[in-house]
Amino acid sequence: DSGVTQTPKHLITATGQRVTLRCSPRSGDLSVYWYQQSLDQGLQFLIQYYNGEERAKGNILERFSAQQFPDLHSELNLSSLELGDSALYFCASSPRRQGRVYGYTFGSGTRLTVV
């Protein structure tokens, strides 16, 4: 157990729907990162939050949004879902704003299937 908790583990939904993925970072970690893993694109950085504030944005679609709450858990909202959004979504956390020194700890992911 890495200490980073992601729920749900699996999600199957129809095109056009909206889903919310949840991440609880490791105890004491202030930064949360979201990644998308697909066969064709590999691991793509989506967005980072640090202590409740957005810090960095990557290849995140406008249909996707995220937030980090005062208790430091984070949610990734995916709307108007398309077949191509099917992927593994990972959350990672690190103690500080910049994870490079302290490391990034990954959760086990949420597998999203859009049908």
Next chain:
Amino acid sequence: AQSVTQLGSHVSVSEGALVLLRCNYSSSVPPYLFWYVQYPNQGLQLLLKYTSAATLVKGINGFEAEFKKSETSFHLTKPSAHMSDAAEYFCAVTFSGAGSYQLTFGKGTKLSVIP
């Protein structure tokens, strides 16, 4: 822009043989380099990281990697492969400049170990 190239999407070795997984990076500023392992249906687990200290980095499960600035490489090695090493391995980079928060991953190398 920073990037990582992993040579070989699939590597097969015999049990007991040397494991060599190649990673080359591109970064205009000093990099921080990581190797992660992903077992089937699991998240990413940190194997080792280079953060500008010793150039030879030892990680978990007998793996090590050497940072070679002149070759812009950070290859992962293990002297003797074990069946339990079969997994997908990802090299990742971030850098020390301002605004550097997220990891950029390579496409991954799937390691098969033949008994």
